Amino acid sequence: MMADYAALVQPDRVHSAVFTSEDIYKDELEKIFYRYWVYVAHESEIPRPGDYCTKWIGEKQLIVSRAADGSIGIFFNRCRHRGAAVCMDEYGNANFFRCPYHGWTYNSAGDLVGVPYPSRYGEGFDKSTLGLARVPRVDTSAGFIFASMAPDGPPLAEHLGKAAGFLADFVKASPLGTVSLSAGTSKSAFWGNWKFVGMDGYHTNFTHKTVLDLRQRKAGASYNRGAGNSDKSANESWDLGNGHCRLDLTGRDKVAIGAASNTSIAAGIPDNADGHEYMRLMSEAYGDGAHEVIRRSRDVHIHVWPNLQLIGSQVRVIRPLAAGHTEVMSYPAMLDGVPDSINTERIRSFEWFSGVASFGTPDDTEVFERNQIGLRADYIPWLVLARGLTVAPQEDGSTVGNVTDEVPQRAQMKAWLRSMTSPEVS
Ligand code: FES
Ligand SMILES: [Fe+2]
Structure with missing residues (x-):
């Protein structure tokens, strides 16, 4: 049941449930952390092409990656095949992320570039649609990298x-x-x-x-x-x-x-x-x-x-x-x-x-x-x-x-x- 948030937060007081309720915590993840701009990493943690680091927003693990062209991508750390996390290191430099389960391989821009034994997939199997899922909005301010899982919304500068x-x-x-x-x-x-x-x-x-x-x-x-x-x-x-x-x-x-x-x-x-x-x-x-x-x-x-x-x-x-x-x-x-x-x-x-x-x-x-x-x-x-x-x-x-x-x-x-x-x- 959805809590009556307006009753819990009043101008001069706040209800304990805002801090103690597990239901509210789960709703906070959805409403705040999985929607609004959230700080993820700093540019200095991935200075060179191929550098990556793993971070979290709430319960979702992310790979923050510097592609060959220098751009920053943030990907959900989840193989598009059957869902295994493809990267477990906190920091590193790599041209590819290879899933440990069946070997699907992604480049540092998140594209699926290798699938073992591809002949067993049918005609409609399209690698270009199976790259690592991208966090839709990524932007930086003074070197601080922020992400928003909402495809639309106010830009980072407006949020900040x-x-x-x-x-x-x-x-x-x-x-x-x-x-x-x-x-x-x-x-x-x-x-x-x-x-x-x-x-x-x-x-x-x-x-x-x-x-x-x-x-x-x-x-x-x-x-x-x-x-x-x-x-x-x-x-x-x-x-x-x-x-x-x-x-x-x-x-x-x-x-x-x-x-x-x-x-x-x-x-x-x-x-x-x-x-x-x-x-x-x-x-x-x-x-x-x-x-x-x-x-x-x-x-x-x-x-x-x-x-x-x-x-x-x-x-x-x-x-x-x-x-x-x-x-x-x-x-x-x-x-x-x-x-x-x-x-x-x-x-x-x-x-x-x-x-x-x-x-x-x-x-x-x-x-x-x-x-x-x-x-x-x-x-x-x-x-x-x-x-x-x-x-x-x-x-x-x-x-x-x-x-x-x-x-x-x-x-x-x-x-x-x-x-x-x-x-x-x-
Ligand atoms: S789950 Fe990643 S290759 Fe199968
Ligand atoms: Fe303090």
């Missing part, structure tokens, strides 16, 4: 809207304007709902007590603990439209050689030969605006609805596995065209806050799992999302609240409700 500018900002910490997800993947899963992985400026001073303790120990008595994450802070929470949302923590960040990033989830610029060389390269690329370009890049803190987050140097990808089970793939984004040690620092900052064994993410995960436990105790089933509810949208449609407001949570629930109730992709 104001979020696109932040994707562009993120990659500009490189003087070449490109990043590579080449430093490995931090893989994890937790027993909680995928929608908990959001943008939340209210939890920092509580969930991340360990991080604050460590920062305080390092900075000493002068440290203004938690100042950036209170109702008095100048930091902001943003609804960018279409479910995209962000935190603006830039009030505290100043870019200078030798100074740590105040947001502490991005690397600073070291006061050494590599740090000075990096600034020289950035000034060459961006002129007088180089400091501002770096600040904007490392302060990107955005959720691109439904499944991509860019935070500091981190690219985080969220995949629902069940109502109460979520996979998170997290990548430190390496800057192209910079001295190695600059990227090493980015990996260190990633390890410090974002990796599975960091000081930050494990505390988030602990809370997400407690959330799932709590939401099942649903005698009173409502979650309250009323912080900053009175903030009015600006002229350009963005809503901007205090950093602790639940502007991002409401933005996502609004997009969720629209997707779940709309007969068309809109």
Whole structure:
């Protein structure tokens, strides 16, 4: 039975079932993940012709492949004969994918190019109609590859809207304007709902007590603990439209050689030969605006609805596995065209806050799992999302609240409700 979604998502509250119901999870796959634009991979994961990687949208495995002509195709990982997955490697380079079952062979553009013992098929057997099924719409923004399983609908640029500018900002910490997800993947899963992985400026001073303790120990008595994450802070929470949302923590960040990033989830610029060389390269690329370009890049803190987050140097990808089970793939984004040690620092900052064994993410995960436990105790089933509810949208449609407001949570629930109730992709 179809749930009454409008009754479950109200302006100031959301019903627990949105996070705990397996029926709703299955409907989310159909209505959101198998229709709307979803982040799939990054161009740097398949730089050369023949490169491929396997990824997932929901429960459907995909092959993201760079064809001989350089174009990107995304195929369902399913042999057109009797359905076996044709590729099991996470990454590779190949001219052909050969199915292990009966040897049907596809090229990197997905065409069926070989069928063993073809004489036993009749006249009407047409290989050209039996290529790997293609995800109908594929597009990129700043090197991020998105796919939509709906043949028609708004283009990616329209879906991203104001979020696109932040994707562009993120990659500009490189003087070449490109990043590579080449430093490995931090893989994890937790027993909680995928929608908990959001943008939340209210939890920092509580969930991340360990991080604050460590920062305080390092900075000493002068440290203004938690100042950036209170109702008095100048930091902001943003609804960018279409479910995209962000935190603006830039009030505290100043870019200078030798100074740590105040947001502490991005690397600073070291006061050494590599740090000075990096600034020289950035000034060459961006002129007088180089400091501002770096600040904007490392302060990107955005959720691109439904499944991509860019935070500091981190690219985080969220995949629902069940109502109460979520996979998170997290990548430190390496800057192209910079001295190695600059990227090493980015990996260190990633390890410090974002990796599975960091000081930050494990505390988030602990809370997400407690959330799932709590939401099942649903005698009173409502979650309250009323912080900053009175903030009015600006002229350009963005809503901007205090950093602790639940502007991002409401933005996502609004997009969720629209997707779940709309007969068309809109
Ligand atoms: S299932 Fe792939 S060749 Fe038979
Ligand atoms: Fe957190």
